[in-house]
Amino acid sequence: MTQAQFEPKDPGYAQRVRDSFALQGAMGTIGAALGNIAPGEVEILLDWAPGLTQQHGFLHAGVVATALDSACGYAGFTLMPGDTGVLTIEYKINLLAPARGQRFRMVGQVVKPGRTVTVTEGRAYAIDDGREKLIATMGATLMTITGRQDVKN
C-alpha cells in the first residue's frame, strides 16, 4: 500500500491515539501494542500466545480482526478533530492465509477521510521465522462522533 499524504486537524493526534488505546481492555488482553503512528496511518504489533489461538494453534481470526480493526479505527482517528470520538460502522476482512507466526503486524490506512464517514484499509502480516507474509486484508468504514460525552475517543 502506498499512502496518500494527509494533514491532521489536531496536532496532538498521536497522543490522543495513545490515550484512547490505553483505555481498551481488549488490547491489553491480547497483548497488542501501538507501533508507528502517522497522519492517516497506524501500526499495531502483537505476539503469538496460547490464549489467542483457534483450533489449529494459529492466531484466531478474531484476534487478527480485533487488532486490524483497531489499526484501521485509529488510522481514521488521527485525522479527526480533537473533540470527537470514532466508531466503526462496519468492516470486512479477507483471511488470505493461516495466521502462523511468532509475531504479527497490522497496518491501518485512511483511503478517504470525511466529515462524517471515513473509509480505511488494513493489512495484517505474520512474521514467521523472520519472514513477513500478508495474511489478511480489511476494509473498514468509520464514523466521526461529535458532541457525545460517552464517545469522545
Added chain:
Amino acid sequence: MTQAQFEPKDPGYAQRVRDSFALQGAMGTIGAALGNIAPGEVEILLDWAPGLTQQHGFLHAGVVATALDSACGYAGFTLMPGDTGVLTIEYKINLLAPARGQRFRMVGQVVKPGRTVTVTEGRAYAIDDGREKLIATMGATLMTITGRQDVKN
C-alpha cells in the same frame, strides 16, 4: 431470522463442534461458551468482562466479531462431512449499536451450504438489564477443507 431445514451429513456434528471449540484458546480467553447446536445453526454465549472492552467500556467490536465469527463458522461446520475442516474465507460485520450489556448472545446460521463454499449469517445480541437488543450482523463465507491433517476441525 427464520432458519431453513438442513440435513447434517455427519450425525456426530454436535460433538464435533464441541471438540473443536474446546481446542480454541481464544474462546477460553474471552470466556465464550457454546449454547444451542442444531444442523446449520450454532449459538455462543459470553459475559461482559473488563478485559474485553474498548475505550468506552463496552464490549470491544473485535470480541463481538470473534464470537460471532465462531458462531457462523461452527454453524457451517455442522453441515460438513465428518473428516473435514472449516476455514473462514471472509466475513463482514455491521456494528449496529454499542455492545452495552452484561451478557451477549451470538447466533450463526447457514444461508447456503456448498461442497466447497458455504455462506452464513450471524446476529449478535446484547442483554442489558434483561432486555435483548440486536447489536451486530455478520455475513461470513466459509470453505470446507478436505484431506489436510493440519485443518481437520
Added chain:
Amino acid sequence: MTQAQFEPKDPGYAQRVRDSFALQGAMGTIGAALGNIAPGEVEILLDWAPGLTQQHGFLHAGVVATALDSACGYAGFTLMPGDTGVLTIEYKINLLAPARGQRFRMVGQVVKPGRTVTVTEGRAYAIDDGREKLIATMGATLMTITGRQDVKN
C-alpha cells in the same frame, strides 16, 4: 427474512420512492420495476434479457447487485424524513448460485434505521420455470443526506 415493524416519518414514503426510482436511468436500462413498497421494505422485479448477461448467459452479477442495491437503498429511504436524500456508503453481496431464470425478484429490508446511518439487508431470487431460488444476499449501509439540493431523493 421476517421483517421488523417500522413507522415511516413521511406518510408519502411510497410516492417518494416511485418519484426517485423514475429518475434512475439505470433502472430503465435494465428493465427493473418497483414491486411492493412498505415501511422498511421494497421489492424490485426484473426480466432476463440478452443485454444483461455475463459470459455464460446468466444474469450478470452486476445487474443482480444493481437491482438489489436499489431495493436496499429504497427500503431505507421509506423510513427517512421527507426532505432528505439517500446515498449508499457500502454494500457487500454474496453470489450464492448462478442467476439462471426468466424473472428475478429483489427484496430489500431495513435491519436498523438511524438518524445518519441505516443498515439494510437484501435477498435476490431467480424464478426459473416457476420455481423461486435464492441466488444472492446483500448487506448495505446507507446514509441519510439532509440539506443538500443535489442529493434530496
Added chain:
Amino acid sequence: MTQAQFEPKDPGYAQRVRDSFALQGAMGTIGAALGNIAPGEVEILLDWAPGLTQQHGFLHAGVVATALDSACGYAGFTLMPGDTGVLTIEYKINLLAPARGQRFRMVGQVVKPGRTVTVTEGRAYAIDDGREKLIATMGATLMTITGRQDVKN
C-alpha cells in the same frame, strides 16, 4: 496500489480475457471496454451515458460495481489455468464519492491468487474535466471453476 509480480499459468491469458469479455452482454449494454491487461491486473473503461444514471444524474453505483467487479474478476482470471472458469463468490464495495464525470476507469488487481480461492481488490476513478478522482474501492473473492462445461471462461 502497487502491484505484486505474478507469473501467468496460461501464456494466452490476455486473449482469454478478451474472448470472455466479448461474451458478456452486460458489458456491451453499459458500453464498457477493456483497457490494459497484465498478469494479475485488468483495467476497464467506461463513458457516462444517460441510461447509466442514478436519480441525481451521476453514474449509478450498480454500474460502477458492475464494471469494477468485472475488472476484479478478469484480474483473477489472468492467473488461472487455461481450461478453467471464474465465478465471483462475493464482493464488497465502498462508494467514496458521487460518480460524477465524463469517463470512468476501473482497475482490478490480484492480492492473493489461490488454487481454489483468489482475493482481489479494485479501484474506480471518475475523470471529470480531465481530473481523475478515486470514487470507489472493492474487495472481491473469486473461485476457480474446473471441469464444468457451463463455466469455463
